[in-house]
Amino acid sequence: MFQNKTKTVIAALLCFALSDMYATxxxxxxxxxxxGQKMIGARFMGYVKHVYVKLGQKVKREQDLYEMESAEFDIRKSQADLMVEQAQTVLDFWRRRIHIINQKRARLKKRSKMQNIMGDLDDLEAQAENAQSMLEAAQVMIKQASIKAKQMASIYNYLKMKAPSDGVIVMKNIKEGDMVMPGMLTVMMVxxxxxxxxxxxxxxxxxxxxxxxxxxxxxxxxxxxxxxxxxxxxxxxxxxxxxxxxxxxxxxxxxxxxxxxxxxxxxxxxxxxVSTPEDITSPKAEKREPDETLHPLRLD
The missing domain is CATH 2.40.30.170 (Efflux pump adaptor protein, beta barrel domain)
Known part of the structure; x- marks a missing residue:
């Protein structure tokens, strides 16, 4: 019986030691x-032409994900390029016009020493000022047309979407022939x-x-x-x-x-x-002196 009690005590001590170890x-x-979760959405409305990825596929940075139909955007890009060409033609015309006026003005200045042609010279000065104003307007037109062409070129970057980083496709909400709207979530990758x-x-x-x-x-x-x-x-x-x-x-x-x-x-x-300052200064944390008072033992 004494051995059984000893085993019980040892088992209790082991359980206490293990529980204390796991308690830490x-x-x-x-x-x-x-x-690195990436949510890729559509920026423009259009039809999906090709989808190059599938769920669970690992992709590399700059890899093609999907492509949208570009017929409508091709027309817009052609119009923007045509505006640039027209503005450039107008600009060249007024440059040549100013060059011709300057040549005439130089010849009149040489002839003015021999005869009085101040009226013709004043007329050329007015033409030169008018041509210069038209030249500046043409320069503004070509800047605006160039900006429009750059905008259309940037749109093409969104027609063929590429992976922004390496990752895995975890969501794909599109398939070929679907129409997407601006802001629609198309692909998610992590x-x-x-x-x-x-x-x-x-x-x-x-x-x-x-x-x-x-x-x-x-x-x-x-x-x-x-x-x-x-x-x-x-x-x-x-x-x-x-x-x-x-x-x-x-x-x-x-x-x-x-x-x-x-x-x-x-x-x-x-x-x-870690002990806080409140814990250190609290009454519970104060060190107590041992009580040296002897108390009589109770035998009952």
């Missing part, structure tokens, strides 16, 4: 997210190289976590374990939830990790609890 480590559930763990923590956890703190990141589905860093502690947009968001960044080290996977964050609380 806090486990928090979270979800893997991507810091960067799988810039990952983090997003989790919600209660306010009481703020005693033991802080920005820059190192924590353990575990993804059980892959048997993956690494060390991460608390990147940010973010207040929840809805204060009634009494929750605070925390984001932990980590290096996936080439593992096949995707956003949406379940993850666990292990926080070592043994060395993270």
């Amino acid at each position: 480590r806090l486990t928090l559930p979270g979800t893997v997210i991507s810091n 960067d799988t190289n810039d990952l983090a763990v997003d989790l919600s923590i209660p306010a009481t956890t703020l005693k033991i976590v802080h920005t820059g703190q190192k924590v353990d990141v575990i993804i059980d589905a892959l048997g993956f374990r690494t060390t991460g860093v608390v990147d940010a502690i973010i207040p929840d947009a809805n204060p009634m939830t009494h929750k605070i968001k925390m984001r932990v960044t980590f290096d996936k080290k080439g593992a096949n990790i995707y956003p949406g996977m379940y993850a666990k964050i292990i926080v070592d609380t043994e060395n993270e609890i």
Whole structure:
């Protein structure tokens, strides 16, 4: 019977030791997210001509995603180019006109020494001023036409959408022949190289976590374990939830990790609890002298 009691005491001590050991480590559930989520929307109305990607496909930067029908935009671009040509023609005409007037004026000035032709010279001066005004107006026209042509050229960059960075296609709302409207979400992609763990923590956890703190990141589905860093502690947009968001960044080290996977964050609380000045000066924290008064033992 004495041996049974001894075993019971040893088992209780082991359980107490294990519970004390695990009590110094806090486990928090979270979800893997991507810091590089890209939402690509349509800027102009039109029909989808070609779609070059599919769901789950890995794409590289500047890779073609989809292309829109360009017939209407081709007409607009041709009109803009024609406006530039017309403005350039008008500009050249007035330049030649001013050159001719200047030549006539120079000849009249030479002849003015022999005969009185001041009236003709004044008339040429007026023509020169008028031609100069028309030349300046033509220069403004060609600037406006050039800006319009550049705008149409920039539109062509949005007719064939390209990937802004490396990533994986996680959403595709279009197919060939669909009509898209300005602002419509067409493709969503995420960067799988810039990952983090997003989790919600209660306010009481703020005693033991802080920005820059190192924590353990575990993804059980892959048997993956690494060390991460608390990147940010973010207040929840809805204060009634009494929750605070925390984001932990980590290096996936080439593992096949995707956003949406379940993850666990292990926080070592043994060395993270810091006493506040209020705790140090509180009456409970004051050191008490041992009571040297002898109390009689009660035998009953």
